[in-house]
Amino acid sequence: MSIITTATALLAGIAVETDRTDAVQAFVKQETILVELATTDGLRGTGYAYTIGTGGTSVLSLLQDHLLPLLVGEDARNIEALWQRLFATTRATTTGAITSLALAAVDTALWDLRCKRAGEPLWRLAGGHRREVPVYDTEGGWLHLGTDELVKSALVAKEAGWAGVKIKVGKPHLNEDAERLRAVREAVGPSLHIMTDANQSQTISSALQLAAALEPYDPYWLEEPMPADDLSGHARLARATNIPVAVGESMYSITQFRNYLEAGAASIVQVDAARVGGITPWLKVAHLAEAHNVMVCPHFLMELHVSLVAAVPNGKFVEHIPQLRAVTRSEMTVRDGMAVAPDEPGIGIDWDMDAIDDRRVS
Incomplete structure (x- = not known):
């Protein structure tokens, strides 16, 4: 008992x-x-x-x-x-x-x-697919950073062997977003993935324009272009652009993910364990995405998500945004561009x- x-x-x-x-x-x-x-x-x-x-x-x-x-x-x-x-x-x-x-x-x-x-550690008890998963950086891509700073951070990530970097988009003028992405792409070459994130800031018309402006620079995905409850808008955008559409950090139930997947409105699922109600529903969403042949790249919470991404076969990337270092005795290990899931029994967070x-x- x-x-x-x-x-x-x-x-x-x-x-x-x-x-x-x-x-x-x-x-x-x-x-x-x-x-x-x-x-x-x-x-x-x-x-x-x-x-x-x-x-x-x-x-x-x-x-x-x-x-x-x-x-x-x-x-x-x-x-x-x-x-x-x-x-x-x-x-x-x-x-x-x-x-x-x-x-x-x-x-x-x-x-x-x-x-x-x-x-047992979480990554094994939740599925045990593998222990190491690719990681991409978000810390060097915030919207207030200048183009030179974006380029510098992206080159550091590339040198470290990381899978990619995320660039925030949604500047007042469309050409600013395109120019920032162009500068980073020219600096890092074709091998480093560049994810873009609009944080629900667009309308369907502006999202279509944004996607068209960014396409020449081969973004790996366009994240949350419109408000998360705009299912039909995301489906329309997904049909109109070659850029994969990523959604999920602002969804709070399994049914919302099902609706997006069935409508073809989500090419990447970014389910957040905290916002969807925990590990139990997170795994259900991950397996639902697997049934639709869609990869899972969760939002934030890298200290927890590294184990969950490692647990499932369609787990693709961990997002690097360190936030718990002030209240933990250890931090997520990144080795040769791969995030390593903790192997100690438990969810893998050593709280201070x-x-x-x-x-x-x-």
């Missing part, structure tokens, strides 16, 4: 490691919601979710007021049953970010317990609880 004896949550504010801007916002801080579960077999599991500046206290309240009390006395081994019960309890607020983030914090803690109980306590939001 592995009965949950205590279930607690806290909120910590983690400063961004560098300025991060895109076409619609700046990444002000990471509000990190942590859930800790203790069980009768002497194990402790820690899970988490995040926001990028607002809503963290709302997630914390949902957990403390409604969800965590339901876990005490339950068997932690029954992850699917517990996820479904908590989801059913929050029917009035689904589908949406607050509920999904709360569920994710619980679900990742349950998976941490599961892996520790089995004595003293550092988290220093950043606790009351």
Whole structure:
């Protein structure tokens, strides 16, 4: 038996490691919601979710007021049953970010317990496809950076053997985006992948123009060109451009991914474990994408996603945006251009609880 004896949550504010801007916002801080579960077999599991500046206290309240009390006395081994019960309890607020983030914090803690109980790392227990996966850089591609800075960062990534770099797009004038991409492509040559990300800033007409302007420079994908709920717009764009369309970081349910895949509106799935409700639904989305012959390249959370990408056969890339180094004792290993999934039992994040306590939001 592995009965949950205590279930607690806290909120910590983690400063961004560098300025991060895109076409619609700046990444002000990471509000990190942590859930800790203790069980009768002497194990402790820690899970988490995040926001990028607002809503963290709302997630914390949902957990403390409604969800965590339901876990005490339950068997932690029954992850699917517990996820479904908590989801059913929050029917009035689904589908949406607050509920999904709360569920994710619980679900990742349950998976941490599961892996520790089995004595296995997450990448193996979630599928075990391989341990090392290609990584691409986003830190050198933010929208406020000048063209020279973009080129310099891309050359560093290429020299290190990384698979690619991401360039944010959505400048006031279309020619600015094209010129930035052109400069990077000419500097790195044809072998380095260049991902582009519009962060939901476009209309269908401007997205069509943007794709046409970027196509000559062979972008690996165009990410979130329009608002995530514009399914028909993404389907129309996917039919009109040779650039693969990447979506998923702003989707909060398996059904949303199914609809996109069935409509041919997603060439790359960027499912985020925190925003979709945890590891349990993340794996379902990954397998759904596999059934549609679509690769998975998740958004952010590299410390968790490295293990999930390694677990599934259609996991393609890990996005490099370090954000937990201030509150962990170790960081994700990158070796010869490959991100290496942690091999210790658990989800693979070595939290520094003293550092988290220093950043606790009351």
